[in-house]
Amino acid sequence: MLLATVNSSIVIISLPAIFRGIHLDPLEPGNVSYLLWILMGYMLVSAVLVVTLGRLGDMFGRVRMYNAGFAVFTLGTLALALDPFQADAGAMWLIGWRVFQGIGGALLMANSAAILTDAFPAERRGMAIGVNQVAAIAGSFFGLVAGGLLSEINWRLVFFASAPIGVAGTIWAYKSLRETVRRTSGARVDWLGNATFAVGLTALLAGVTYGIQPYGGHPMGWTNPWVLAGVVGGAAVLGLFCVIETRVAQPMFHLELFRVRAFVAGNSAGLLTAIARGGMQFMLIIWLQGIWLPLHGYRFEETPLWAGIYLLPLTVGFLVAGPLSGHLSDRHGARALSSGGLVLSALAFTGLLLIPTDFPYWLFAVLIFLNGVGSGLFAAPNSTAIMNSVPAGQRGVASGMGATFTNAGMVLSIGVFFSLMIAGxxxxxxxxxxxxxxxxxxxxxxxxxxxxxxxxxxxxxxxxxxxxxxxxxxxxxxxxxxxxxxxxxxxxxxxxxxxxxGPFHHGLVIVFTLAIAISLLAALASLLRGGRYVHEDEPTPRKVVAVGES
Incomplete structure (x- = not known):
């Protein structure tokens, strides 16, 4: 999980060096699409595929799917580092292999929580999933620092650095991991459900991605017919997917799980939290790199690295709260911890809204630390509650659905937050x-x-x-x-x-006001999950042996 999320964020901070390495100016109007797809392609593919790959894990073995994810991810990493082309062709090579790498990341994300849920009893899952969540969030911020350091030397090192971890992880996974639950027998792939889900979600998220690009003299693309077709058409196809899932004998996703209160509340809170938090990382990076760091004597070329370093309190906050909240949720359930964490995040957003653009760093560090603590208090208990609420045979698809909500929320957040900032x-x-x-x-x-x-x-x-x-x-x-x-x-x-x-702060007020409102709405959804609930699978029926039988 650490590998997957480090590789997601390491590219964000390394983009200037990558574009210089392939001799392409990312700021030319015709190259903005390359920039967006290198940033968003990985997240979009991961969001689309995790449910399908989680279902395949239920059918054919979660460990098998997870191991394949390590191998695919590592192959993609090596191909990215060995990009043989320049300019447009070099950018297309990077986009293609980032998409391929996203398949590996989806295989890892779809099955990791399910494997942990299989391996740990209910009273210890919170701690285990808490460590996994810490790896995921910490990786996204460690990637910023690693990308800044490595790209200063050579942009290819950004990808080569992950390769040894990927190779070692692939070998370790194949040697060490074993299936601990029986695979679903006699299951068939829901091809129509898979196809409509993939097409609908891809169209919707791609439409949102292109919505932040200028179109027809407008600062954004929300009047572009293709963007509108993607958003409206994607939503319609997802509606068709829901209808199909109620009609087929073996659906890709069992919609009856949405009757489980803990499952619905947890995923709703997870989606809203991803939307509130996803764009925040980009806004904070722009704030540091475009305004605060240059005002404090840093050259523009140095700001990507230092932005990653100055954002470390956010990671530290999550590292402090994540395992602790997971451990406490094993005893007390998720409702109080997750809801309280979201309220704390909303308060931290309020603080960021009120400080001046040229802030004293200690105050900024305290606020993002508190935001990290709030995220840490929420994440592990919420994931544990979701996984506890589903039958063992559907843990893979439930894990995938949770990852889909999170990844889709991140993509939506970037589209929404950038749109609001651009409008401001x-x-x-x-x-x-x-x-x-x-x-x-x-x-x-x-x-x-x-x-x-x-x-x-x-x-x-x-x-x-x-x-x-x-x-x-x-x-x-x-x-x-x-x-x-x-x-x-x-x-x-x-x-x-x-x-x-001045203009940036005007946009920032709009963005953080929305983040506060969404965080509080997520806290409300979390409160509605009810008390601690663990789904108990029916025991295997035993044969009754009459007296005298052998």
């Missing part, structure tokens, strides 16, 4: 940027042209560790005509952060 910036950034450039000698026509560019380009520049003003002015050739003083001011470390801090 679109209100104020054009006139702020135009006026600031004109004040320092940029011709008014060029200043207006740059000011009216879609804000997503500015966001991605800050996210990738580029100097946004320099990146915007360089193609126009204007820098050479400016006085050295004006050119130095515009491309310096403090001009852009001071320029964007």
């Amino acid at each position: 910036l679109a209100d104020t950034l054009p006139r702020t940027l135009t006026a600031g450039l004109t004040e320092h000698g940029v011709p008014s026509a060029i200043a207006a042209q740059i000011g009216n560019l879609p804000p997503v380009g500015t966001l991605f520049a800050a996210f990738l560790g580029y100097n946004p003003v320099e990146s915007l002015l360089a193609p126009t050739g204007t820098l050479a005509s400016l006085t050295p003083a004006d050119a130095g001011t515009l491309t310096g470390g403090s001009y852009f952060p001071n320029l964007i801090s």
Whole structure:
């Protein structure tokens, strides 16, 4: 699990080095799709496949599927590191193998919680799943630091670094793991259900992904007919999937599980929490890389690494709370711990909303630490409660459904949070940027042209560790005509952060307000789960032997 999530986030922080390595400018309008798919392809494929692969684990063996995941993941890692192409072809190679790698990640995520549930009795599952959850969340933040360090040396090391772990893990898994429960006998694959689920969820999440790209003179793509078709059509196909699942003899997912209160409440809270938390990582990275770190003397090229380091209190908070909450949930159930953790996360979001854009770091560190503690209090008890609520024969598909809600929530969160941030910036950034450039000698026509560019380009520049003003002015050739003083001011470390801090904070208020509301809604869903509940499978009927029989 650590390997899967490290590899997901390690790419986020390494994208500038990766694009420089394949000689491709990610900020050119035609290359934004490459950027989005390298970021989102892995998560999208994982979200789509985990339920199917969890069901296959129930049918053919969870350990077998898990072991295959290690092998697929490692092969994908090696292929990514050995990218032989440059420019567009190099980007397509990376996207293709990231998608392939996502299959391996889905095999791991779909079956890990089910294997742990099989291996541990109900009174010890919380601690075991807590350690697993800690590995998952910690990996996503350790990946940020590892990516920043390795990409400074060579971008291929970002992928090569995972290969030894993958090879060792594959060998270890095949040698050490054994099936502990009987596989579902006589089961058949629900091909129609699998197909409609994959098509519907892919269309929906792809539509959300493309919704944050500019279209037809608009700062975002929500008026794009293809985006609307993906979102509406994907939702309709998912509705058809639900109908199919009620009609087939052996469905991919047994919808009667949604009659189990603990299962519904846990997954609802998990989806809402993923939406609230997923985009937060990107917002905090942009906040640090685009504003705070440059204002405190860090060069734009250094900010990806330092953003990962300065976000470590978030990981520490989760590491402190995760195993402890898992252990306590074994005794007291999930409701109080999970709901309380979500309320604490909402309070931390409120604090982040209230601090100034150029904050004192100790206060920022305390707030993200508390957010990490809140996430840690929620995650392990919630996952344990979900897995405890289902029959043994459906643990794989239940684990996959939980992972689907989490991964889909992350993708939706990025689309929603970026859309809200872009909408907030679109209100104020054009006139702020135009006026600031004109004040320092940029011709008014060029200043207006740059000011009216879609804000997503500015966001991605800050996210990738580029100097946004320099990146915007360089193609126009204007820098050479400016006085050295004006050119130095515009491309310096403090001009852009001071320029964007007002518009960015306006967008941040919108984003974090929504995160607070969703966190509180998730806490309410968690409260509705009821008391501690463990599904008891029917014992195997014993043959009654009459007196005198042998």
